[in-house]
Amino acid sequence: xxxxxxxxxxxxxxxxLTRHGMAPSRFGSEATGDANLVAELRKGLSPRxxxxxxxxxxxxxxxxxxxxxxVATGSEIEDRSASGKALDLTGAAS
Numbered sequence: 271x272x273x274x275x276x277x278x279x280x281x282x283x284x285x286x287l288t289r290h291g292m293a294p295s296r297f298g299s300e301a302t303g304d305a306n307l308v309a310e311l312r313k314g315l316s317p318r319x320x321x322x323x324x325x326x327x328x329x330x331x332x333x334x335x336x337x338x339x340x341v342a343t344g345s346e347i348e349d350r351s352a353s354g355k356a357l358d359l360t361g362a363a364s
Contacts, residue, residue, distance in 0.1 A: 276316045279325070283308060286329050290336065301328035 274282075287297055287308075298307030302324050311317065317325065 273319070273322070276311060276314065279317065279322070280308075280311045282329075283311070283325070286332075290332060297328075301325050 283297065286292070287294060294308035295305040298309075299305045301307065302321055304310075307317075307321075307325075
């Protein structure tokens with residue numbers, strides 16, 4: 271099982287923050303209960319596997335909710351990520 275690098279995790283989170291217009295501290299608080307999460311990742315700290323799961327689940331939930339809102343309102347939705355490919359934060363093969 272290959273886990274994503276810290277820079278891959280941070281890149282995915284940064285794309286999510288941009289996509290949803292969300293502050294890093296709000297993301298950390300809502301995803302893991304740690305408002306300093308993104309700041310710690312930017313300092314080079316690596317999240318543990320259980321945090322990666324929580325981050326992935328949070329982003330998936332918010333993306334689903336945004337997609338439902340998009341369908342309900344017919345509004346435009348931004349690109350899902352810079353590469354167009356979702357990053358597997360669990361390290362499991364797709």
